[in-house]
Amino acid sequence: DGGITQSPKYLFRKEGQNVTLSCEQNLNHDAMYWYRQDPGQGLRLIYYSQIVNDFQKGDIAEGYSVSREKKESFPLTVTSAQKNPTAFYLCASGGTANQETQYFGPGTRLLVL
Amino acid sequence: RKEVEQDPGPFNVPEGATVAFNCTYSNSASQSFFWYRQDCRKEPKLLMSVYSSGNEDGRFTAQLNRASQYISLLIRDSKLSDSATYLCVVNREGAGSYQLTFGKGTKLSVIP
Numbered sequence: 001d002g003g004i005t006q007s008p009k010y011l012f013r014k015e016g017q018n019v020t021l022s023c024e025q026n027l028n029h030d031a032m033y034w035y036r037q038d039p040g041q042g043l044r045l046i047y048y049s050q051i052v053n054d055f056q057k058g059d060i061a062e063g064y065s066v067s068r069e070k071k072e073s074f075p076l077t078v079t080s081a082q083k084n085p086t087a088f089y090l091c092a093s094g095g096t097a098n099q100e101t102q103y104f105g106p107g108t109r110l111l112v113l
Numbered sequence: 114r115k116e117v118e119q120d121p122g123p124f125n126v127p128e129g130a131t132v133a134f135n136c137t138y139s140n141s142a143s144q145s146f147f148w149y150r151q152d153c154r155k156e157p158k159l160l161m162s163v164y165s166s167g168n169e170d171g172r173f174t175a176q177l178n179r180a181s182q183y184i185s186l187l188i189r190d191s192k193l194s195d196s197a198t199y200l201c202v203v204n205r206e207g208a209g210s211y212q213l214t215f216g217k218g219t220k221l222s223v224i225p
Contacts, residue, residue, distance in 0.1 A: 031211060042117070042200070042215040043157070058212075090156055095211035100145055102213060104156040 003027065004105035006091050011110045013078065013085060021076045021108045023091035032074035033092040033102060036060065043090065049074055050096065078110060086112050116140065117216040119201050125222045130191050134219045136184040136201030145204040145211075146177055148186050150197045151218065157200055160186075191223045 004025045013019045025032065031050045035043040045058030049068040063082025068074055074093075078085045088107050095102040118137045126132045138146075146163035161168065163175040163184055174187040184201055201216040 035215075040121075040217065042217045045212060048212065088154075095213065100211065101147065101159055101162065102211075103159070107156050 004091060004093055004103060006089075006105035006108050008108060009106070011108055012113050013110060014113050016080045018077055018079050019110070021078070021089055021091075021110070023074045023076065023105055024072055025074075025091075025093040025105075026072060027093055027103065028071070029093035029096070029103075030071070031094060031096045032068070033095065034058075034064075034066065034074070034076045035090045035092065037088040037090060037107075046076065046089075085110055116214045117201055117203050119199075119216040119219045121217060121219060123220040123222055125224055126191055127224050128191055128193060130223075131187065131189045132191055132221065133188075134186045134199055134201075134221075136186075136216055138182050138184070138201075138203045138214075140203065140205060140214075141182060142206050143203045146175075146184055147202040147213075148173075148175060148184075149200040149202055149215075151200055152197050157215075160199070188221075191221075193223050193225065196221055196223045 007022045033048045034046040037043050044060050046064050047066040049055035052071050055066050055068050065077045090107045091105040092102040116139050148160040149157040150160045151157040161170050163177045167176045172189045176185045198218040198220045200218045202213050205212045
């Protein structure tokens with residue numbers, strides 16, 4: 001099946017802990033994106049990557065880090081510096097000249113214990 | 114003016130009704146426009162792109178008014194399965210930028 005996968009579906013973080021959210025795509029898309037969604041809010045862009053080994057900060061990058069070592073993978077680390085990490089995290093791919101539309105993975109819900 | 118503004122609803126309509134959602138955007142340089150659908154606690158899924166000439170996909174019709182910076186979505190003959198939140202989405206800058214700005218969404222409930 002072609003698509004975007006995210007894991008885990010639910011993640012619990014303790015105070016002071018870093019956690020990493022996985023995002024994988026087999027759509028051969030160059031661009032990948034991480035968004036955060038809070039209740040009653042629109043999606044907000046955390047980081048994006050237009051090509052392997054390159055990524056850019058979005059609107060709310062503080063407290064997050066990413067890597068893009070492979071075209072298929074774009075993991076997001078939520079660091080202890082992110083003071084309000086509880087949210088629904090969505091990964092997307094696409095959104096370039098050759099693939100204008102962005103397609104989303106099923107998301108990861110992060111909860112702070 | 115917010116970047117992408119939508120009426121949050123909820124819109125509660127009976128099955129078979131016609132319902133219209135509106136959206137305004139602030140960036141006059143935006144070139145790409147979309148409607149996404151998001152079911153409760155799920156990821157957004159593309160419903161349709163919006164073209165300058167307007168476009169239709171079955172019961173769904175999207176319109177774009179660049180002069181007024183206004184996008185609309187019309188759903189005819191509403192089904193129970195249409196119940197969801199509808200997100201208006203606009204690209205941020207001129208052609209060549211593929212960062213998207215999402216509205217907060219309009220919630221639709223179709224009632225039997």
